[in-house]
Amino acid sequence: MAQAKKVVRHCSKKPTPYLKYLLEHKYLDRARNHVAHLYYEDQCLVYDLGAGRNRNTTYLAEQGFNVVPLDMAPQGDVLPWIAGRDRICEKSRGASLVLCQYLLMFLTKAERVQLYLEIDRVAAFGGFLLVELEDVKSGHRVSLKEIKDWFISVKGERSLTPRQLAARNGLWRTVHERDTKHLLMQKST
Numbered sequence: 001m002a003q004a005k006k007v008v009r010h011c012s013k014k015p016t017p018y019l020k021y022l023l024e025h026k027y028l029d030r031a032r033n034h035v036a037h038l039y040y041e042d043q044c045l046v047y048d049l050g051a052g053r054n055r056n057t058t059y060l061a062e063q064g065f066n067v068v069p070l071d072m073a074p075q076g077d078v079l080p081w082i083a084g085r086d087r088i089c090e091k092s093r094g095a096s097l098v099l100c101q102y103l104l105m106f107l108t109k110a111e112r113v114q115l116y117l118e119i120d121r122v123a124a125f126g127g128f129l130l131v132e133l134e135d136v137k138s139g140h141r142v143s144l145k146e147i148k149d150w151f152i153s154v155k156g157e158r159s160l161t162p163r164q165l166a167a168r169n170g171l172w173r174t175v176h177e178r179d180t181k182h183l184l185m186q187k188s189t
């Protein structure tokens, strides 16, 4: 189980263009300014799930976000964590933003559902979820529709057991969507 801690690490890789776009066009200002200070050391808490080489962690840390990177193959300050199996953090902490970029295709449906539950659990009310997808030959097919159905519509709830349903904190809405691969959602306040 991953223990959240502050990490600031630098790497030369650029962030994903979609993350940069959302930040530059102020879609994430609410995550930066409003949600976070209520919950975590006066800084906005971000989980970077499947952080890889930390390109997005590094970028957001430079922008003043408090980012916790997690990955099954941790390098440097990245915390060890298995998506679809482990909890994102021990205690329920309100994350202003959860990054889930180029990770879901590596998970089975059951693992993705476990991860969706975890994201819903750790996200603060008013917090954001950023998803980026890619078709990978050896991976699973994942659509934005599946994600939206799970987080937003009642369809997703059909796949949950009553216990999982009770564990869900709140409903989400789509804030921004681009083509079929990029999505920003926000948990209801």
Ligand SMILES: C[S@@+](CC[C@H](N)C(=O)[O-])C[C@H]1O[C@@H](n2cnc3c(N)ncnc32)[C@H](O)[C@@H]1O
Pocket: 016, 049, 050, 051, 052, 053, 054, 055, 056, 070, 071, 072, 073, 081, 082, 083, 084, 100, 101, 102, 103, 106, 107
């Ligand atoms: C394509 S990379 C994306 C890295 C980063 N999100 C980015 O956008 O640069 C996918 C990452 O997901 C991680 N990963 C794959 N399956 C995972 C799992 N089950 N649990 C945790 N991490 C996983 C890999 O180790 C890898 O670092």
